[in-house]
Amino acid sequence: MTKPPAKANASLGPEQFSGGIRGMSGDAFADDAPRRRARYKPTMDDALQERLAETRERIAALQRQIAEHRTAIARLEQAGGSTGHAKYLLAGLELLEASHRAREKELTELGKAEG
Numbered sequence: 001m002t003k004p005p006a007k008a009n010a011s012l013g014p015e016q017f018s019g020g021i022r023g024m025s026g027d028a029f030a031d032d033a034p035r036r037r038a039r040y041k042p043t044m045d046d047a048l049q050e051r052l053a054e055t056r057e058r059i060a061a062l063q064r065q066i067a068e069h070r071t072a073i074a075r076l077e078q079a080g081g082s083t084g085h086a087k088y089l090l091a092g093l094e095l096l097e098a099s100h101r102a103r104e105k106e107l108t109e110l111g112k113a114e115g
Contacts, residue, residue, distance in 0.1 A: 044114065045114060048107060051107055052107045052108065055100055055107060056104060058100050059097060059100045059104065062096060062097040062100065063097065065093055066094060066097065069086065069089065069090045069093060073087060073090065
C-alpha cells in the first residue's frame with residue numbers, strides 16, 4: 001500500500017523550523033527584554049500624573065466648549081431666537097466640567113497622600 005500524497009496546504013510543525021525568527025530561539029527580542037524593562041518601570045505616581053494630565057485636558061476642552069456655547073446663546077438672544085434648549089445643554093456642559101474638577105481635586109489629593 002502506498003502513502004497518500006501530502007496535502008499542499010499542510011501546516012508545518014515546530015520541528016521543521018530550527019531557531020525561529022532570525023535564527024533565534026524563542027522571542028525575537030528576548031535578549032533585549034531585561035534592558036527594556038530596566039530602562040523604564042512605570043509607577044503608581046506615573047499613572048496618577050497621566051490621569052491628572054488627561055483630566056486637566058478635558059477640563060480645558062470643556063471650558064472652550066462652554067465659552068463657545070455661551071457666545072452662541074448670546075447671538076440667539078440678540079436675534080430673538082429660542083434659547084431654552086441651548087441653555088439646557090450649557091447646564092449639562094457645566095455639570096460635566098464640575099464633575100471633572102471634582103475628579104481633578106481627588107487626583108491631586110491622592111498625589112499628595114502618595115508623595
